[in-house]
Amino acid sequence: MAGTLCTRCARCARCAHCTRCTLLLQARLPLEPISLVLDALLPQLQHLQDARADAVADAVAHALRATPLSELLPPPPPVSVRRYEPNEFSYVWITQVLWGIVYSRNQHLYDARRVRLVQIVQVGQ
Numbered sequence: 001m002a003g004t005l006c007t008r009c010a011r012c013a014r015c016a017h018c019t020r021c022t023l024l025l026q027a028r029l030p031l032e033p034i035s036l037v038l039d040a041l042l043p044q045l046q047h048l049q050d051a052r053a054d055a056v057a058d059a060v061a062h063a064l065r066a067t068p069l070s071e072l073l074p075p076p077p078p079v080s081v082r083r084y085e086p087n088e089f090s091y092v093w094i095t096q097v098l099w100g101i102v103y104s105r106n107q108h109l110y111d112a113r114r115v116r117l118v119q120i121v122q123v124g125q
Helices: 007-011 021-030 032-048 053-066 088-105
Strands: none
Touching: 032 053
């Protein structure tokens, strides 16, 4: 099955070093913006190769503050606002959420062994 994790890695978190799975996960990540920023910052930071670690950290922080990322990164995709459209699944979901809240906040009023779940059907919609 091309493009899927091997069965060993899908079941086991210890398989992080599996090369095939690492490459598949990297292919799914949006790494282009990071590459664009690194391509712009690396020439500015080449002179720091032999510097101390604290000097490097300060220089990188200064370079990041001084570089406008809006000029380096592609524009974000437009925001699409969707209108809510109720359906039977959203009614079931909100009913379960509301009854769950009612039950969990009032447990002291009920005998949990005697609670029975019911479904409310709305007629004529």
